Amino acid sequence: MWVMVFFDLPTDTRKDRKNYARFRKDIMAYGFQMFQFSMYLRHCSSKENAEVHISRVKAILPPKGHIGIMCVTDKQFGMMEIFRGKEPVEAPATVQQLELF
Numbered sequence: 001m002w003v004m005v006f007f008d009l010p011t012d013t014r015k016d017r018k019n020y021a022r023f024r025k026d027i028m029a030y031g032f033q034m035f036q037f038s039m040y041l042r043h044c045s046s047k048e049n050a051e052v053h054i055s056r057v058k059a060i061l062p063p064k065g066h067i068g069i070m071c072v073t074d075k076q077f078g079m080m081e082i083f084r085g086k087e088p089v090e091a092p093a094t095v096q097q098l099e100l101f
Helices: 014-029 047-059 074-078
Strands: 002-008 033-036 039-043 066-072 082-084 087-089
Touching: 002 047, 014 039, 047 066
Parallel strands: none
Antiparallel strands: 002 039, 002 066, 033 039, 082 087
16 A cells, blocks of 8 residues: 655745755655655555554644645556656556564
8 A cells, every 4th residue: 555645835934944844854754755746655564554654644744735645555556657758657666565473
């Protein structure tokens, strides 16, 4: 399962820029990687694990701006077509994680 975070945050004031930088830094610390500007994604091994990361993002939401969080399955993510200009590009590979019980 993939968790995607989309955001459009204001950067008009110094405080807004600080909130933007902190939010971006924090989601990257939680393992999210930039897919496009203001679009970050993270692979999760299960729905329960995805919910944990969604809760973490919700806990650090900035006071202003528009933030979206979406989950897609590995199959749905794999059907995505990505282009750089007119040239097709490979989608990011699914992360292989070892789980210990």
